Amino acid sequence: MTARGKRTVRDLRRGSRSILLRRVYFDGPISRQELGQSTGLSAGSISNVTAELLADGLLEECGSVESDGGRPRILLRVPPGRARLVGVDVGETQVRVALFDLALTELAASDHPLTDGGHDVGQVVAAVLGGLDEVLAGTDPATVLGVGIGVPGIVEQGDPAADGHGIVVHSQTIGWDAVPLGRLLRAGTSLPLYVDNGAKTLGQAEMWFGAGRGARHAVIALVGSGVGACVIVDGARFRGATSSAGEWGHTRLHVGGRRCRCGARGCLEAYVGAAALVKCWGRAPAGADDKAGLAALLGAATDGQQAAVELLDEAAEYFGAAIADLVNLFNPERIVIGGWAGLLLGPRLLPGIRRSAARHALRFPHAQTSIELGTLGPDAVTVGAAALPLSHFLDSGGDLTQR
Template identity: 75%
Template sequence: MAQRSGQTVRDLRRSSRSAVLQRLYFGGPLSRQELAEGTGLSAASVSNVVGELLAAGAAEECGSVDSDGGRPRILLRVRPGHAHLVGVDVGETQVRVALFDLTLTELAASDQPLSDHGHDVGHVVELILTGIDSVLTSTGVDRGTLLGVGVGVPGIVEQGDPASKGEGVVVHCQTIDWDAVPLGRLLRAGTDLPLYVDNGAKTLGQAEMWFGAGRGARHAVVALFGSGVGACVIANGVPYRGATSSAGEWGHTKVHVGGRLCRCGSRGCLEAYVGAEALVERWGEASDSSEKAGLAALLAAAEADDPVADALLCETAEYLGASIADLINLFNPERIVIGGWAGLLLGPRLLPAIRAAARSYALRFPCEQTSIELGLLGPDAVTVGAATLPLARFLDSGGDVPEPGRRDARALR
């Protein structure tokens, strides 16, 4: 039966389930009364939805609290083992695949180096598929409980037709020579699990906004510093994507006209000065093992008062502060979050200087309204963020779980 708004009764039920499930997920444990107050739904509607969620196993009772003169109120929460998620981070040096329960507790992980093949597309796809099989086999998790696989990749991601369940995803990334790579179709050939693919900085942004340093902000920029540099711009609580989903390529804004050659082929990009690869190269004392080892050695040298290392990090802080000032002037965020493995490694030393540089370059009024913080989710936050892609669909749908062996989903009934 259709309502005057054009919504069917089923649509309204799903909307109610989504409201209750999201409130319970982000704010639980909660009582039925608190759910009614937080969602604006009637007590009867909340009772019906909670009954459905309990029957489906998506929620569970977890204790009680005293009420004012009445019976104790039963507390509810999302049941962690009801469903599972896979998050994948296609990084600069490795592919990381992690399996999570519904509350994003990591159950298993597979870290596979890219080796001499680099970002050869077939090699990356093979590592992703191998990693998925590895984490499922090591835990014995039933594939029928998987909500899907989220994949964070470098570059620009074209989503294609939503009805294709991720099969139409195409990736463009100049820094790793991916030109219109049909990643969704290539992954689909090796798995029937629901697929969700997005830019790695955007997945990091979603994770920090949901669970980390961005929580509670409506306007923010979450920056990723690894081998390269990216950002996720949040406008009124929603990631800003632009006309073709390329918004946030902050690492390729210019800090020096005609400057250093960037991996993208242009010159003077921010990434060519403050990315981990560029920093280790500019120091000229690169480690033979990895960028992480090289950056750690640079930091250790600066801590030991090496003048060359100290000067390089001071310059890096000024570049970052000036570029953050550009973000403040352009987007007027209330919060800027610095994440990524390199950002978290250097952040404790550089953050005071970054804040000072931002204040000196930004317009005073918006800068005074903006805080600059370090991310809270650690160096593997892109993997967590990737897992939020299928999680977001689960919450928005009110608890749909894919049927075992099928790509389509069923609603709680």
């Protein structure tokens, strides 16, 4: 038996595979020489491990570049078609299921509107499983690394050995109290399941592929019907004791203020979330969902309607004040605003948000922080969800038996 804490030769080999696979994935095409400079591994290790990964079909040669007087350097990359990933965004207006290749290029997608704000668990589960059937039609299940799912609320992962059965979701705003989502989904699919909070999957996507790339300390804000955040500390997502860190939408802006969907008063979500803004405006077309209602509100403000202009100006002020709290608490170098509503509101509200943040934050940390919009579009949660099985794949060193 291996002593606790002692790494075996197999562990070291897997670690080397993971280091090289990650580096090639994020920085490729890249040469073996560049891998040596960036990873610190010996030339012998790089030669052996890349040979293994090439033999396994996890790397491929993709051209060459001239070297200084020597033979051309062969470039390596991760072949995009080697495997498939599924990302699922369980929102409050719809469930979106998408199939991706390893380069996170979308290959197929299925959208399922939700008629009750996501409260009916059965409807959500049926939408996820129905979407899986649609996007995976004609795809060999053996090539699918897993299904990543972003959900509103707090996720308990349970026992990793339980094959997803132990995944439980708590979402106070939509009435999910200890919903056994893993068990419910497992009844309809045998694919590996990875579930996390939607804001955290958005954060992963923007940090890897979008506006957060290159930052070590950041906050990625998700603004949709509600509000959440992913806090990045030294390059890693901060989860807290029970994985509920980042419930930024339920921090207090006004004691005794507007009623929030969570039941409390004065939450940030009650002042900047799409559902709250549409409700407070009260002039959305009959039957309009949050997306249509928010678009109508923005249109009214563009037309100069005073009530709409004042409501959005107030939202920018509150949003900036809440961002100032993030600046003072976490000292991030970058704050990224994403989510479908954040991107819809951003072009109009961002100047006011920045002015408000400057007024309310401490001057020195604020001067080190940029406030930007996300770059991955309104479907970034889906991309981030697909990154969950991708991350597992890279961590394992490309071990396809660890699905």
